[in-house]
Amino acid sequence: MFDVQALRNEFPILKREVHGRPLIYLDNAATSQKPRSVIEAECHYYEVMNANIHRGVHTLSQEATDAFEGARDKVRDFLNARQREEIIFTRGATEAINLVAHSWGRSQLKPGDEILVSEMEHHANIVPWQMLCEATGAVLKVIPIDERGALVAGAVASLINPRTRLVGITQVSNALGTVNPVAEIIRLAHQVGAVVLLDGAQAVPHMAVDVTALDCDFYVFSGHKLYGPTGIGVLYGKRSLLEKMPPYQGGGDMISQVTFRKTTYNQLPYKFEAGTPHIAGVVGLGAAIDFVLSVGLKAIAAHEDRLLTYATQQAEGFEGLKIIGTVPGKASILSFVLKGVHPHDIGTILDSEGVAIRTGHHCAMPVMDHYGVPATARASFALYNTAEEVDALFGALRRVEELFLK
Amino acid sequence: MSDLRDLYQEVIFDHNRHPRNFGPLVGANRHADGFNPLCGDRLTLNLQVQDGVIQDVRFEGSGCAISTASASLMTEALKGKTEAEATVLFEGFHHMVMGEKTTVDLGKLAVLAGVSEFPARVKCASLAWHTLNAALKNESDPVSTE
């Protein structure tokens, strides 16, 4: 049974107060809080087995290597990748996308080739492709979104063409909550021989992902939005693609043999993991995956859906409030603007009531431009949030109204 | 935390709702754009400076209550000031919002002192002033005011 109170007890930070009020943390799309098991896994790693990996014969190094590689197996299972060699650890979703843009992109693209992204992408899935286009002469094309925040119907099919080499698209939008029809996009892209990179940063905390069933070519996510540590993320890539890609960074661990005449590279996945990695972070990510699976992604999604539905009902009854992103079946993100009050002021007033939300452009400036707003306020829900917290959010919004509009 | 009312004083609401000196400025000879990438606030500042004296100043743009009120109050404070006096005000204002002591008489601008207790909002209050600094530095670059 999904017992939210019991789950809340697993998150030490939820006991703290902010400005003398209980913390109500509704900024989960930016980063989620960490359960004790994740904090303890990192701590345990440092207290008991800290050593460098893949290089020592001593006991600690062996144990650290086992913990690190054990987490890789957990990620493989979590994404249902075919092989552990297809799981590359990075600093986060951002670095994973940059890795693909740099390594795959620069070795594959020529002038006139096209990269297709959507208007709702996070800057992390825009800027690396712009840089790649600048370097290679490829052209960036954009799938537009409609008023609800969905991809314009038919736009993907009409934009994909034989020049399209890569489609980079978010599975769930961080600014709108929109869940994209990625299976269909992958099918269309593959018809013209393009590869697809899915940005799963917002998806993995809310839904089970099966990269084999999806048949995507690359998949990226960050640990810290999945109740795991910051500074660690994952790139999944199909082995056939990864094998052909040149290394991203050079250094230790990614080589097989180094002479000044010639250096040969290590095999997958190490070819893409130069230098000492964030070992504790990887161990923590493994613990986060264990945690999420123990709660169950279906139960998490159902709980968050209930919260979103409840919050949306209240939002719709709130005078002057406009929800930004109204596609049915959204993930647990409620982005909104309030007539006459800038989101930044909303953020400060809510904070004084202990309510943490995000205000700003959410690293998705093109989405703000689309809606003609400089910024939005965004509440995003996680497995530990409650209906009472949604009430508190709207109570605090009433206070904003009192201060500003009376 | 410090009271929200220290930050959001009536004067600030007033200037937010009815910004003074808002709109384009015909005959401006100093100009700068300010942008706060954190929150998306944008501000355009136009000044008409003659013989080192700020004859007129107007601003345009969109921002939060703090940045709008700060820009509005700034334009009021600047009219008739010399560039040297404006620079002194800029420094005094900067010290005030950073929570540091200042001997500069800030007049009405003092209603923004509460910002120093809200570190995340210091940039909002400072945007107009940094834009002013840039505008005064761009010397006699003519700006088009269609």
Ligand SMILES: Cc1ncc(COP(=O)(O)O)c(C=O)c1O
């Ligand atoms: C959809 C999406 N993509 C990518 C990122 C970038 O993630 P990170 O900053 O962890 O690399 C984020 C984080 O906000 C996101 O929401």
